[in-house]
Amino acid sequence: MSELPIKKIIHVDMDAFYASVEQLDNPDLRGKAIAVGGGGERGVVSAASYxxxxxxxxSAMAGALARKLCPDLIFVKTNFERYREVSAQIRSVFHEFTDLVEPLSLDEAYLDVTENKVGMPSATVIASWIRQRIKEKTGLNASAGISINKFIAKVASDINKPNGQKTIPPEEVITFLEELDIRKFYGIGKKTAEKMYLHGIFTGMDLKLKSKEYLSDNFGKSGAYYYDIVRGIQHSEVKPNRIRKSLAAERTFRENITSEIFMLEKLEHIAEEVERRLEKSKVAGKTITLKIKYSDFTLQTRSKTLDFYVRSKDIILETAKDLLYQEKMKNSVRLLGISLSNLNTEDRKKKDAAKAVKEEEIDVQMRFTF
Structure with missing residues (x-):
């Protein structure tokens, strides 16, 4: 097996991004407990300051609960136009160092700096420079994780938050993963962690002692993934042009809706927003999904796949109407959403995959400047 050079990957994650932008723009909010999002009975926290x-x-906590936990909490309305503006400034900093940038959201991204524009062999130094440039350009703090692949870099970026960074060099990867609490493995959520506890898996070492067959039998398709990541094996490259898999818009209502006539009116506005986003992204889709959240918080989705790609609001709305009338509402409705998947970007993805060269396993014990 031929040896491939070890990658130098940085995961940059902005600290409490939405809340930090609001505090940056409004000095009166600095040092105070703030939440971005809705603070009413039906509101949801999008982000919280430290x-x-x-x-x-x-984040994702009901506004009413957040207010109970912190009576002095200040709620600020979301301003995505402003967040996107700052995010663009941050990404421009990334491109000063490398063009291999894979954004995950407005406030985080992976960077491959194995080869970089500044000729610096140390990824640790580059991460420090990036964080400094972001601070100079936006006034905001960022944290970073540095290691041999995306998985470990993302885990590392949480270790010294806020406003810090952590490097896991090649020679420390295995020990780091063996000692890591299973709850801190990226991709292992609360329910999966609880299931792992029942199997005696509490740390990376516990996970490593399980065979691939055992993990596949008990955790399905994810079993092979868990088997690899605890050994520092991940072949996912930093992809500068991530292919969008779906596009959606949804609305939470101030009061629950019981009339289907009112629902149709709301769906028309949602379909208009979906059309606008499709036009902006220059994509179209075949599968239309109607999302319904009832007043008891139960969630239901209904989907229909067409024989052709659509972008038109009229076709999206008509399909959503059909899905709405597919079966009787079982309760009053608090949220409606429409999403398009099976996008025409998937065709590009298949073509790219056909051209891809299969990577070989990397020897994580190799040393080089980190």
Whole structure:
């Protein structure tokens, strides 16, 4: 087996991005517990400042619960136009060092700096420079993780948050993974972690002692993934042009809706937004999915796949209507959403995959400047 050069991957993650942007723009909010999102009975927290996190406030938490945990919590409305503006500035910093940048969201990205524009052999130094440039350009703090692949870099970026970085060099990868709490493995959520506990898996070492067959039998298709990552094996490259798999828009209503006539009115606005996003992204899709969240928080999806790609609001809306009438509503509705998947970008993905060269396993014990 031929040896491939070890990659130098950086995962940059902005610290409490939405909340930090709001504090940056409004000095009166600095040092205070703030939450970006809705603070009403039906609102949801999109992001929380570190001052708010001390009280247990987290993203995706109901606004009412967040206010109970932190009575002095200040709610700020989301301003995605501003967040996108700052995100563009941050990405411009990334491209000063490398063009191999894979954005995951507005506030985080992977960078491959194995070969870079500044001729610096140390990925650790580059990560420090990037964080400094982001601070100079935007006034915001970023954290970073540095290692041999995307998985380990992402795990490492959480270790010294906020405003810090952590390098896991090749010679320390195996020990690091063996000692890592299973809950901190990226891709292992709360339910999976609880299931692993039942199998006596609490750390990376516990996971490593299980055979690939055992993991596949008990964790399905993910078993092989778990077997590889605990050994530092991950062949996923940093992809500068990530292919979008779906596009969606949804609305949460101030009051629950019981009338299908009102639902159709809401769906028309949602379909218009989906059409706008499709036009902006220059994509079309075949599969239309209607998302319904009821007042008891149960979630239902209904999908239909067409024989052709669509981008038109009218076709999207008509299909969503058909899906709405597919069966009777079982309760009042608090949220409706429409998504398009099976996009024409998938055709490009298949062509790219056909051209890809299969990577060989990397010897993670190789040393080089990190």
């Amino acid at each position: 001052e708010a996190r001390k009280y247990g406030v987290r």
